[in-house]
Amino acid sequence: MRNTIDRAAIVAAAALAASAPVAVGAQTTTQEAAPSSTPDVQPATVSALPDDSQTPAPDRYKRFDDLSLKGWAIPYPKVADTILGDKLGVRDALADIGIGISPINTANFQYDFLQNDRGYKGPQLYNGQRITRTNTTVSLTATYDLGQVGLKGGQLATTFSVINNSFPAVNGPKKVRIGRLHYYQELFGGAVDFKLGYIDNTQEFLGINVGGNLATGNLGPQATIPFQLGLSYGGFAAPGFNLRVKSKNGLYNKIGVQRSLPPGGAAAENAVNPGGFRFSPPETGVLMIDEVGFNRPSAAGVKSTWIRAGGIYNTTQFARFGRPGETRDNFALFAAADRQLTQVDPTKPFRGIYAGGTINYAPPQQNFYTQYYEGRLYAVGLLASRPFDLASLVSTFNVYSPQGLAARTPPGQGNYRNTFAVTASYALRVSAGSYLQPGLGVTVHPIYTPRFSPALNGYLSIITLF
Template identity: 75%
Template structure:
């Protein structure tokens, strides 16, 4: 996600991450021959709303050897949390076993994303970098460690304490946010009434709590394509930049739910502004921040034998923080969103999550105080369509971002022209190298990569690497 240069300098940590990936990637076994296929919890076992794309449709029996670790995984997400079977370490070495014996679960997850514009249609521009891919850009590197504690160990069934520390880095902080070691979350989670109600309170990262921004609802394979900045432009907390808040979800029947969140807003300007007033991440109410409320209503029916999945969600965001408007005043802020995903083919009823899906997203924010005012996304993606590769995901995502006319006028000199929208089409293939390692190359066309008419169409190459230990 981008918020409003320099050649990338890949840190030693990233180099080590890539080296470890190459070490663990051999041999790359056929996925259907692997005995350690990730398991998906049943609705009764999972506290999350099931997504249109579960982590695996080849689910072993509930008594599988990883269940005790998955029961300690982070709870409350809108998508299914990655399974321990789909990690590099799994239960090798006895570390997870020893920690599970005292109620502790651990989840190290690392991501690295790169982008480069092969066409370089800059008409001789020699100034600083203005957009991702103008130079070889490391748009994001995140090294995180999540630890949880099962409150059932002291008699509080359904309770969990969770914390995450994240090292967030990139080669273009002017657009992608500051480089920082911060608290990613520190909260208490509780489920009630047989998981019909759950809540979370503390320092919360709401990226995976609302909206469903990952293609197919999958953390490891759904990273390339979406470019929805509006919710985070409004101050919603996101990966690496948690904020104090309270989330509560109520499930009605098997598929309906309503989830509401109340959090301290990030200040106008996103992560860069937040880091300036709250560098450690623990400050409860920095200056220039107010209260952000988000509400999402959804219908989620996961794939089952003979039943194709569907996930529809929508809602609104309201922020009491005063944002500078483009006409010189100050105002509170708001946005609306709606999204849907539908499975259209199910070639193997025995593995119901495999197939082709379609989806769409729309976001709106008022143009008086928001540079990005309208966002449209359409997506087509296929899960496990190649023989022997049930965990791969192929996707084609198109996006359209419309700028505020008033916002553009404040960013360009009088008499200069500018583009009023950006359109992109990105194709990618997420390849599961082995459990816990996903490599996702992509290729995309971006018309008007920035609003300046100096720059022509970009042809971007993408590469995403996700490693889960």
């Protein structure tokens, strides 16, 4: 009886801690409200160890990992890679009743060391023009194993997020929101799975993080187009349904149908749906996404390969540039591939050098960002003593819509038709659950108008997983 009382007390304490106020955090968005050429893709807000099938998580953590959020395109972080692990007995007590928890903090900063804005004295226009906290997020994800009530392979999941930043005009509103609330189910031994509810699709499709790693793959990519189309993302979930069919040889097809975010991204969504629960706000339609791919993780003697491609179609009516009052539906196409080039340690087969690329396209008549090209070269575990560090070099090229430039450039003021960036970074796993990622990058045309000189951006990403 005493053990039962103690365990109940621990569970109650955990619940009180989860509901207590937390430090305000933020998340960047891909809205078009301000003229920035460096909009951050909704970045991951968690960290993840590479999926190392040769060295399973220690037995004491397996029951916690089995309760982790399911259904992502990339591995969810393992409890072995957290600050608390199973200390204090909180996870043990919650796991006994089928509950898993994952508290996460992340903060990103950016600054342009050159300040080549040619004497500009107006308000801030792009990330880094002044010291910018582009993204700070505090979130708590909780899951419930429906096997506890006889539904094997089923899971309920929710995320509560506090999001904040120092430059809302580009990076989105400061907000406390529901991040997700959905039902997940595996069928046929994992060959089929689906999700139904309020879904954040950031890590469900596309594979936007370098190396598929949430803690170390955030710096560099600027793939704005899918989120410009209205795809749901971290902190801004939308009601939807995802269905994935996969084979044992790595082939898969994943389809999603969701209520679109309105044109304008996070700011527009927050204006019409501040709490996140509204099912069908004004000016939203149905967004459909289909991704076909081949995903083979690394194993001893086998190098990893991930190829994916697909399309997005949105029935939401987007305004056409230069044609007042005229709207139309929207679509985008995407393709990406990542390949492991070297494998240096058979006991940790994920260690090695990788290369990858991404292409996105959306029609210029109603999309300000119309073409996106990304090349990436990265290495996991260059040093044998640091197998989970990631070094990366990412180049990106964004093309603006000619019609959008004509509509948004003030009379008599020039503009740039594209922007090019190269970012180098090294993500350091300081300790279990703690990551520090400094980076340095050059952006040619940091803003489309006025015509500023190149920027030399310093980056810093700090992620802690409890």
